[in-house]
Amino acid sequence: GAGVSQSPSNKVTEKGKDVELRCDPISGHTALYWYRQSLGQGLEFLIYFQGNSAPDKSGLPSDRFSAERTGGSVSTLTIQRTQQEDSAVYLCASSKEWGSEQYFGPGTRLTVT
Amino acid sequence: RKEVEQDPGPFNVPEGATVAFNCTYSNSASQSFFWYRQDCRKEPKLLMSVYSSGNEDGRFTAQLNRASQYISLLIRDSKLSDSATYLCVLNGNNRLAFGKGNQVVVIP
Numbered sequence: 001g002a003g004v005s006q007s008p009s010n011k012v013t014e015k016g017k018d019v020e021l022r023c024d025p026i027s028g029h030t031a032l033y034w035y036r037q038s039l040g041q042g043l044e045f046l047i048y049f050q051g052n053s054a055p056d057k058s059g060l061p062s063d064r065f066s067a068e069r070t071g072g073s074v075s076t077l078t079i080q081r082t083q084q085e086d087s088a089v090y091l092c093a094s095s096k097e098w099g100s101e102q103y104f105g106p107g108t109r110l111t112v113t
Numbered sequence: 114r115k116e117v118e119q120d121p122g123p124f125n126v127p128e129g130a131t132v133a134f135n136c137t138y139s140n141s142a143s144q145s146f147f148w149y150r151q152d153c154r155k156e157p158k159l160l161m162s163v164y165s166s167g168n169e170d171g172r173f174t175a176q177l178n179r180a181s182q183y184i185s186l187l188i189r190d191s192k193l194s195d196s197a198t199y200l201c202v203l204n205g206n207n208r209l210a211f212g213k214g215n216q217v218v219v220i221p
Contacts, residue, residue: 033209042213043157043200055207091156099145099204104156 004105012111021077021108025094035091082112119212126191126219133187134215136201143205146184151198191219
């Protein structure tokens with residue numbers, strides 16, 4: 001079946017611009033997660049959704065980051081006024097329920113110039 | 114103590130040999146444990162869940178030691194294609210914790 005998809009696969013943007021990243025989870029998966037990974041670094045947990053709600057937003061690096069999920073399906077991660085340190089691969093994952101096996105999308109590689 | 118700790122390595126393993134590594138955790142309330150594999154510049158992929166009694170999947174064996182708070186992964190008869198970073202993931206108290214990974218390099 002279809003896995004987790006993310007778009008765009010690559011995004012180059014100028015410092016100060018806003019970007020929106022999209023994640024389509026596996027159908028029927030109630031939990032959705034966003035992570036960030038810089039080159040050669042481990043996964044940094046950003047936020048997760050249980051259905052449409054995000055119980056814990058403390059992982060978001062700053063108030064320039066926000067995320068939403070609608071209809072218990074697609075999620076978007078928005079970064080406002082991008083900075084160079086935002087450059088990383090943004091990974092999305094979904095699971096049947098929170099804490100169970102996660103399936104990752106291919107990621108969006110964001111480069112802020 | 115960090116929530117999850119893994120020795121980054123690299124673990125250089127001759128092809129055909131056995132390699133094992135651990136992931137230690139500090140949250141005794143951790144309930145679910147997983148091993149993921151991540152290839153260079155790729156997304157993590159689920160390798161296996163870790164069950165209390167230990168479990169095996171082909172050449173891979175995972176074990177959980179709650180008393181000492183670690184999980185382990187053992188790879189037998191290493192193949193060149195096993196070269197990757199192996200991440201442990203824990204779930205407990207509504208928190209997910211990821212290790213930074215054990216890098217395995219299988220040498221011909």
